[in-house]
Amino acid sequence: MKKIRLFFMLMAMLVSALAYGQNITVTGVVKDSSTGEGVPFASLQLKGTMIGTSTDGDGIYSISVPSDGVLIFSSVGYVTVEVPVMGNAVHDVNLDPDTETLEETIVVAFGTATKESFTGSATVVKSDDIAKTQSTDATRALEGVVAGVQMTTVSGTLGSKPQLIIRGVSSMSAGTDPLYVIDGIPYGSDFDMNNLNPADIESMTVLKDAASNALYGARGANGVIMITTKKAKIGDAVVNVDMKWGLNTKALKSYDYITEPGQYYEVYYAALRNYYEDSGYTSQDAHFMANETLLADGSDGGVGYQVYDVPQGQAFIGSNGKLNPNAVLGRLVDYNGQQYFVTPDNWLDNTYHNSLRQEYNVSVSGTTGKASVLASFGYLNNKGIVDGSDMYRYTARVRTDYQAKEWFKIGANISYTNYNWNNGNTDEGSAGSTGNVFAIANQIAPIYPLFVRDGNGNIMTDKYGMLVYDYGTGENAGMTRPLLGNSNALQAAQLDKSNSEGNAFNGTAFAEVKFLKDFTFTFNAGIGLDEMRGTSVSNMYYGQYAPTGGMIGKSHGRSFSLNLQQLLNYNRTFAGVHNVGVLLGHEWYNSKSYSLSAMKTQLFSMENDELNGAVVDGKSSSSTRSEYNSEGYFVRAQYDYMNRIFVSASYRRDASSRFHPDHRWGNFWSFGGGWIINQERWFPKAPWIDMLKIKASVGSQGNDSIGNYLYTDTYYLSNNNGLPSIKFGVKGNENITWETNTNMNAGVDFDFLRGRVTGSFEYFYRMTSDMLFWFTVPASLGYGGYYDNIGDMRNHGIEFSTNVNIMRKRNLNWNAYLNFTHYTNKITMLPEERKTRTVEGYKGYASGTRFYGEGLPFNTFYLQKFAGVDRETGQSLWYKDVLDEKGNVTGRETTTVYSEATQYLCDDPTPKLYGGFGTSLDFYGFDVSVAFTYSIGGLAYDSGYAGYMGSPLPSSAGSNFHKDVLKAWTPENKDSQIPRFQYQDQYSAASSDRFLVDASYLNFQNAQIGYTFPERMVRKLHVSKLRLYAACDNIIYWSYREGLDPRQSFSGSTSNAMNSPVRTITGGLNITF
Secondary structure (H helix, E strand, O other), X not given: OHHHHHHHHHHHHHHHHHHHHOEEEEEEEEEEOOOOOEOOOOEEEEOOOOOEEEOOOOOEEEEEEEOOOEEEEEOXXXXXXXXXXXXXOEOOEEEOEOOOOOOOEEEEOOEEEEOOOOOOOEEEEEHHXXXXXXXXXXXXXXXXXXXXXXEEOOOOOOOOOXXXXXXXXXXXXXXXXXXXXXXXXXXXXXXXXXXXXXXXXXXXXXXXXXXXXXXXXXXXOOOEEEEEEOOOOOOOOEEEEEEEEEEEEOOOOOOOEOOOHHHHHHHHHHHHHHHHHHOOOOHHHHHHHHHHHHOOOHXXXXXXXXXEEOOOOOOOEOOOOOEOOOOEEOEEEEEOXXXXXEOOXXXXXXXXXXXXXXXXXXXXXXXXXXXXXXXXXXXXEEEOOOOOOEEEEEEEEEEEEEEEEOOEEEEEEEEEEEEEEEOOOOOOOOOOOOOOHHHHHHHEOOOOOOEOEEOOOOEOEOOOOOEOEOOOEEEEOOEEOOOOXXXXXXXXXXXXXXXXXXXXXXXXXXXXXXXXXXXXXXXXXXEEEEEEEEEEEEXXXXXXXXXXOOEEEEEEEEXXXXXXXXXXXXXXXXOOOEEEEEEEEEEEEEEEEEEEEEEEEEEXXXXXXXXXXXXXXXXXXXXXEXXXXXXXEEEEEEEEEOOOEEEEEEEEEEEEOOOOHHHOEEEEEEEEEEEEHHHOOOOOOOOOEEEEEEEEEEEEEEEOOOOOOOOOOEEEEEEEOOEEEEEEEEEOOOOOOOEEEEEEEEEEEEEEOOOOEEEEEEEEEEEEEOOEEEEEOOHHHOOOEEEEEOOEEEEEEEEEEEEEEEEEEOOEEEEEEEEEEEEEEEEEEOOHHHOOEEEOOEEEEEEOOXXXXXXXOOOEEEEEOEEEEOOOOOOEEEEEEEEOOOOOEEEEEEEOOHXXXXXXXXXXXXXXXXXXXXXXXXXXXXXXXXXXXXXXXXXXXXXXXHHHHOOOOOOOOOEOOEHHHHHOOEOOEOOOOOOOOOOOOOOOOOOOHHHEEEOOEEEEEEEEEEEEOOHHHHHHHOOOEEEEEEEEEEEEEEEOOOOOOHHHOOOOEOOOOOOOOOEEEEEEEEEEO
């Protein structure tokens, strides 16, 4: 009997062991322990493997695992839990909200850190926020979201790159762009963010202080943007498809200029009549001469075109200054046996048009055993809002990790981009360019035809079958246009070509070895290859290149970079409370650039845009090559006590090939510390405070963004009657070295009400020393000057950012954010050689309309000061200093002579406050978000308005006027502060502080609305998530004056000859399988 009992006991144990060794399907619900609600999309992982899954929208899961396995449950904002399976098929798990730590991971130099242990200054922008921006350049998503970041929106041209600075301008001559680090590999300033698909990005982290940037040595002085691309997450395979279709429209506002042809003639007539009356003509004679001159050629003071049919014998403009009521718009003209119908066109309406945008992204990711793979493909086709402007881009990426052994892991991340860009407006920003459509469309008077029409009013066609455009050279009834003659930028945008096509390849790979329990060695390698082929064609039919049969230019550029890193990490915990981490590393970077170009004229056909399609060699072929190299050795040590007191220090010795070998190496360092004070026993009990951390850091970084070979004399070859000759290029200075930035940061990070209120408040101070300057020397020395490192500048200010969860319920989640930055800038030291004058007690030098002096902000305006209008003459008044015999200023008086006016210091463009705010709301499957950016204070020079307010001159005839000229001084309107509007008054809109205006703006940056269908509805379609959405970027902005866009530059310069970023309205569909 005992033997039988023993036999059955052994059998039971065997069956039990077999059962525990087999896979079973485990199901259950993961809930929030504080609310009892399901935790959506929580992660499950079988311990020791990469097998896993995630919960659905209600927290329900199902997974097949060994019966003796251990499941790890985790989710952002909750404490991770390990649950042994123990043969049970049902496990309901409660996750506790994590009130002790912030789970947000910050990507830092050569590693990662939790937000609570991080002692520096950084902001993380995640993929969901990046996806809200409909841009080819992902850095647009940082605007208004990251405190301390300023971004200019210089252009709306496809492929244009925003300018970005962190915590103010840090240099006067060297580069101010931040360093971009993608998946741990730094890339040079020539890296084009347009080649990186925003859909591939998991997060962007902006590092702002020394504790964050010092390990990047000579390239981290201007801040660092860490970009992490997406990788497969543990769980079942996931297929995601995102499709969006959109419309691009003009977002830039126009100035309130004259749009009616008749009104323009009246205004121009008034300027002429005022001129003749001021010259001594009687009122009647002045009226007669103004009518005569009005329609004359521009060189004779007129506008050159008459587009009204006026009854014979009657004056075009009456003595009352008004258009003849019998005049009819549209004029039939017989010229050289041909009838022409001359009528004006709206150039602006013909310049801009709505265009289409479409984008598709597909990604597949998953894990199997010890490997994870993510593959993505993207296609973007985007049309510009002016003719000749379009692009397409293909992107592909594969990222894989493989845990080969418990101690050995390898991975690779490879991306490829094929792109093609057409820009039909190559001279954007140049007001005097005949090829800039924005210049002529915004400046031209409303009296000029865009097209040439026959006697029936039909637009004529030429022998090539193309529409005949008015070039202002007599082809339209013999009339000539004084403004930008012999050109028509709108047709040039259609006929000319400016194309860039190419391929970009970027790849990273790593191998990670863990040994002796506490050590990890990592080898990283990164390469970047970008090759571009450029084509420029100036048409053979019309314009300035027509006499030479057109022109073809070809260029080819290639850049290649290689980065190698060796990292040794040591991490150990002593006595359970002392956590120590040490990093030793070496980095080597090499970049090479090549270029090749040539040009020919006399095209055979516009269809053949290769050099072999033209026959006359332009003899301008060239090729260049340049190389840059840097190398660094570094160490970082980190310590924390019980996860509440944190200390870090770093040191890097860096070398740059841009400096002489004797001055190539530099030393960069940082110290940082943090203290979570609410975890101390003495801290008052406050359950609503989850975390309160004080932190501080100080350190030094270098900036070597100054161009190559400045430390040595350079020469170039020239053609001397068919023989080579050598000419002096640039004088070198072997003592030149990098600019050095010393940064200090101190602040407070906080987390209140179980994560519902988070944020930080920080003070920063940055001193830039050894700034690069250009010194001019006498021409007799044979060269113009040289560079040297002399001069200091500092920025200091405060940042505040907060995120607030206003309401959080099962079917309602409402969040809001706000950030602001205030800083001041000052030049603290200039070399004695540059102190060429003293203005209002400040020593420095003038450059155009700017003064650079010790104790003054960078880019301080230096202008004549407008003193109003002379009540008796209507002339402009300016202030001038009154000097005694010794040249000392004894007072101030006004003058009507512009050359006598004194230039004064007129403040600077630095805003007093800038940042962003927004809110998002999720309710019952719907999601809505809006985002705003703003800037308060600072000055901008409104050059567009100044141009519209100028009196007519022979050199500007044909330009349009702002309607404010209708308020100008007259004998009947002596109280006006707008000077008289009189022909040949070249100083009525002369440069002065009259056109310095408040640069404040409010920009409705982005809005998005979406709906995610309930999972139970889409599960039947084998779809795990289905979302419809609509978004809009660059919705509307408000500024001091309609037409002014102060976002165009950091320096306060503006232009009406360029276009702001376009407004994009998009609808899309996102499907996850």
